[in-house]
Amino acid sequence: MRSLDEMTMRAGRLNDRVAQQIVDANKDTWYQSARIGEIAQYDLRLSDKMYSLWDGDQYVASARLEDSDRMGMSEVNLLHVDAKYREQKILSRLLWNFKSRQNRKQLVLNQIHSDDLYSIIVGGGLSRFEKFWIDQSGQTKPFDNNTINQFYSHGGLTGWRLVLENSYDLSFFPKFSPGTNWLLEDYSWQIE
Numbered sequence: 001m002r003s004l005d006e007m008t009m010r011a012g013r014l015n016d017r018v019a020q021q022i023v024d025a026n027k028d029t030w031y032q033s034a035r036i037g038e039i040a041q042y043d044l045r046l047s048d049k050m051y052s053l054w055d056g057d058q059y060v061a062s063a064r065l066e067d068s069d070r071m072g073m074s075e076v077n078l079l080h081v082d083a084k085y086r087e088q089k090i091l092s093r094l095l096w097n098f099k100s101r102q103n104r105k106q107l108v109l110n111q112i113h114s115d116d117l118y119s120i121i122v123g124g125g126l127s128r129f130e131k132f133w134i135d136q137s138g139q140t141k142p143f144d145n146n147t148i149n150q151f152y153s154h155g156g157l158t159g160w161r162l163v164l165e166n167s168y169d170l171s172f173f174p175k176f177s178p179g180t181n182w183l184l185e186d187y188s189w190q191i192e
Helices: 014-031 090-100 115-122
Strands: 034-039 042-047 050-055 058-067 074-081 106-109 130-135 140-142 160-165
Touching: 014 042, 014 050, 014 058, 014 074, 034 090, 050 090, 058 090, 074 090, 090 106
Parallel strands: 074 106
Antiparallel strands: 034 042, 042 050, 050 058, 058 074, 106 160, 130 140, 130 160
16 A cells, blocks of 8 residues: 555645644744745745745745655655735745755655645646656656646545656756845746
C-alpha cells in the first residue's frame, strides 16, 4: 500500500482550512524570523525551512522548502497565499525565488492540492516552468492539460507528483543584497 506522501490528491477547500490553521499557529514566529530578501514589495523571511512573505507586518504567503530524498528534488509544501493577496502571481514569484535565489533545480509539489492550486495549474499558471509528473519509482510522464485529471484523485492513491523545473542554469544568480540591485527583487521576467 502506498503512503499519503506518494499521492496527488485534490482536497477542495479542506487543504485551505488546514493551511490556515498552520499559518495562524505559526505566523508570529515566522514574522520574527530573519529577513532574507524581497519579492516585489514584500519581505521574504526564513524560519527553519518555512519561507514567508510579509507586507509590512501583514502575512502574505508561505511555503515550506526542503530537500527530498526523491532523486535530488526539493519538496515544496504548504503553499498558502492569504486571500487578500491572491491574483498577483505571488505563488509563481515565490517558486521562482526557490529556483533562482535558493538554487533549487527541481521542485516537487506537495501531494495535496487545494482547489486554488489546482485552478492555477489547470489554468496555465506556472507557465514558465517545464512541468512533468513523476511516480515513486522515478517513472515520468509529460504534463498535458488534456490528461491532467488522470493524475489526480479525490480520495484514492495515484502515486503521481507534479514536478516544476526549467532548462536554465541559475546557479550564477546573485543572492539578495538590499538596495544594491533591483533585479534581485524583480521576477517579472521569469513569469508571464
